[in-house]
Amino acid sequence: xxxxxxxxxxxxxxxxxxxxxxxxxxxxxxxxxxxxxxxxxxxxxxxxxxxxxxxxxxxxxxxxxxxxxxxxxxxxxxxxxxxxxxxxxxxxxxxxxxxxxxxxxxxxxxxxxxxxxxx
Amino acid sequence: xxxxxxxxxxxxxxxxxxxxxxxxxxxxxxxxxxxxxxxxxxxxxxxxxxxxxxxxxxxxxxxxxxxxxxxxxxxxxxxxxxxxxxxxxxxxxxxxxxxxxxxxxxxxxxxxxxxxxxxxxxxxxxx
Numbered sequence: 001x002x003x004x005x006x007x008x009x010x011x012x013x014x015x016x017x018x019x020x021x022x023x024x025x026x027x028x029x030x031x032x033x034x035x036x037x038x039x040x041x042x043x044x045x046x047x048x049x050x051x052x053x054x055x056x057x058x059x060x061x062x063x064x065x066x067x068x069x070x071x072x073x074x075x076x077x078x079x080x081x082x083x084x085x086x087x088x089x090x091x092x093x094x095x096x097x098x099x100x101x102x103x104x105x106x107x108x109x110x111x112x113x114x115x116x117x118x119x
Numbered sequence: 120x121x122x123x124x125x126x127x128x129x130x131x132x133x134x135x136x137x138x139x140x141x142x143x144x145x146x147x148x149x150x151x152x153x154x155x156x157x158x159x160x161x162x163x164x165x166x167x168x169x170x171x172x173x174x175x176x177x178x179x180x181x182x183x184x185x186x187x188x189x190x191x192x193x194x195x196x197x198x199x200x201x202x203x204x205x206x207x208x209x210x211x212x213x214x215x216x217x218x219x220x221x222x223x224x225x226x227x228x229x230x231x232x233x234x235x236x237x238x239x240x241x242x243x244x245x246x
Contacts, residue, residue, distance in 0.1 A: 034201070037158075037201075037204070038200050038201055040204070040205075041196065041197075041200040041203060041204065041205045042197070042200060044153070044205040044206060044207055045153075045193050045196055045197060045205065047150075047207055048150065048153065048188045048193065048207050049188065050188050050189065050190050050192075050193040051190065052190035052191075052193050052194050053194075054193065054194040054197040054198065055193055055194075055197060057197075058197050058200065092163065092164060094159070094201075095159050095161075095164060095201050095202060096164070096201065097200070097201060
């Protein structure tokens with residue numbers, strides 16, 4: 001029961017990763033930091049006075065302080081109950097655009113014919 | 120509740136953007152270049168993002184490059200907006216790779232005032 005050779009999930013099976021169900025306070029803080037950094041980049045490009053389609057699209061994205069916690073820390077999934085999963089379950093979530101999450105979420109919503117939020 | 124805030128946000132954003140763009144337009148003379156620093160690597164993010172960084176002239180993390188304000192560079196920056204840090208800087212602040220290297224170097228700790236043969240510097244060498 002105790003000791004170095006005790007039976008546990010880790011010792012009995014080979015590779016076992018346990019991903020927490022939700023983000024910790026620290027990971028959420030880091031997530032907000034990353035979102036703010038992206039907001040800063042968009043703001044800098046906007047301040048440069050350049051006009052382009054990419055900027056128009058980027059300005060439609062919600063800023064960090066405008067996003068509800070639901071959008072900051074979770075993403076849509078068709079498989080989970082409640083249709084949400086933690087953003088940390090998305091591969092490369094610290095380096096890929098939130099825009100894709102929102103877009104895929106909206107697309108799936110349309111496919112499901114179910115829309116709790118205005119599109 | 121969340122839905123209404125999102126709707127509000129999307130409704131407010133174009134308004135605020137248009138007003139501030141007009142305010143910013145005359146100030147573009149102060150910053151004419153993007154100072155782009157790569158903070159996060161594009162490893163395993165796909166060839167498009169990697170290619171964007173290559174076309175921006177960035178090939179390693181923490182490297183800084185300067186590009187003029189132009190739609191093509193704005194688009195490239197926004198394509199990799201999660202990886203970079205961007206500042207608007209005037210033309211005088213633009214540094215080449217060599218200049219950036221020189222700026223990073225520590226000071227040598229001494230200053231050469233002149234050659235040994237010159238009579239006015241002999242007093243300096245005495246102490």
